[in-house]
Amino acid sequence: MANYIHVPPGSPEVPKLDIALSDVDGPGCREGALQLLRRLRPHWSPEEVTLQLFTDGITNKLIGCYVSDAMDDVVLVRIYGNKTELLVDRDEEVKSFRVLQAHGCAPQLYCTFSNGLCYKFMQGEALDPEHVCNPDIFRLIARQLAKIHAIHAHNGWIPKSNLWLKMGKYFSLIPTEFTDEEVNKRFLSDVPSPQILQEEMAWMKERLSNLGSPVVLCHNDLLCKNIIYNEKQGDVQFIDYEYSGYNYLAYDIGNHFNEFAGVSEVDYSLYPDRELQDQWLRSYLEAYKEYKGFGTDVTEKEVEVLYVQVNQFALASHFFWGLWALIQAKYSTIDFDFLGYAIVRFNQYFKMKPEVTALKLPE
Known part of the structure; x- marks a missing residue:
């Protein structure tokens, strides 16, 4: 199995509760959350529980539950978005x-x-695009990502990426039309045809699979809001592992670099320039080698190889989220212009393609 993830022995079991939460805007949501808290925090008095809705996510709904204003113990309740089981393997996410x-x-x-x-x-604080280009913060991010990528697969098993499999699945789920006439017109005029999309996927698979990027455990969705920076402790942590799994190391970094542009107001002039990338990739490689026990010496050539791999894999990230956004445009109940987002990602893919394919791996 390409995406086999082995949970280490001795990991605490995760209880499955037979409770369903209604939409966050409905009156049944609080009752459902309290039902969960009766199991997780039996000592909390229901009338003292505060529910706070977080509005950053565009896949799921997120609620923070706590009893004291100090917020020293907060239980996060995440309600999956409509039809997201088409996009996310929930068992793999939990693993x-x-x-x-x-x-x-x-x-x-x-x-x-x-x-x-x-x-x-x-x-801590969920980051914005202006934070991820700050050297003090991006070195922490590079190091944390290296730590995840260095987690070894079970018993020397050699993992395979499921990127192309997943992309193919998403492609099979994209809508062919929309019922709203205006939306449909925009869809037909601004989104590449299925034939073009299929040709690009075949080209990418052939091109990118042969770049020599190792397959490692990846986060696969490292947008700014999924990075929590704790200034007091001087560290970062990543959240939301819905898309996590075995993938090409360079994809994970290229995907993160694309996210420098933001989500709601996308601005690709914020994509990291060569100088920032060189610093970022060097910090990453030093940490990755350290976690793998290979010392911390990094050569110019190693940085150059990773630079080429990352910027070419950034194409696959645009494509993946373009397909994802088309599916969300059809099914999601979250107030977000998913079709517009898909168009932006595909446009950027075609804009970047000649530029990054001109990059050559050093001899």
């Missing part, structure tokens, strides 16, 4: 969560329930 938790790279996972999961809130 990834548990593997990362076992290696000190994720918060405690308290339980899963019928349409979501609960986990420990991480103290």
